[in-house]
Amino acid sequence: MNRVTVVENESFAVWVYPQRRLVHQQIRGPLSGSQFREVLTKGADVLAEYRATKWLSDDRSRKNTVDLESQRSWAVDVWFPRAVAAGWKYWALVQPEDPSFRLDMKVFGHFVYTMGIVVHVFNEMASANVWLDEQTVTNSSRNWAG
Numbered sequence: 139m140n141r142v143t144v145v146e147n148e149s150f151a152v153w154v155y156p157q158r159r160l161v162h163q164q165i166r167g168p169l170s171g172s173q174f175r176e177v178l179t180k181g182a183d184v185l186a187e188y189r190a191t192k193w194l195s196d197d198r199s200r201k202n203t204v205d206l207e208s209q210r211s212w213a214v215d216v217w218f219p220r221a222v223a224a225g226w227k228y229w230a231l232v233q234p235e236d237p238s239f240r241l242d243m244k245v246f247g248h249f250v251y252t253m254g255i256v257v258h259v260f261n262e263m264a265s266a267n268v269w270l271d272e273q274t275v276t277n278s279s280r281n282w283a284g
Contacts, residue, residue, distance in 0.1 A: 191225050
């Protein structure tokens with residue numbers, strides 16, 4: 139499947155799969171607040187540019203040290219409305235191993251669900267990809283599997 143690299147470095151990567159209308163973000167190492175915002179901003183940019191509706195978050199890295207609480211207001215007030223306006227509908231979250239980070243992601247996942255995004259949490263990538271490929275914009279079933 140055709141993959142376009144948006145940004146890739148030792149801490150994170152963002153790719154887009156145009157045919158699948160999918161943004162794929164991967165956390166690889168410790169992130170600062172500005173890097174966290176860069177990952178999400180790049181993802182929102184390609185949601186709009188490629189008319190993507192799906193977002194795959196690979197947050198399995200044990201090295202992700204971003205303080206989500208300090209980034210929450212920016213994510214909710216700035217990034218989230220922009221991502222939704224760009225067409226975001228479906229989010230597959232491959233959860234991190236760190237239990238405290240899992241809880242943060244669960245809270246944010248529930249928030250985006252209440253705002254209309256179909257969210258599903260996975261322990262591994264293969265299932266997340268299968269689920270995303272089954273989702274279409276006309277699929278109106280909403281679920282929160284967090």
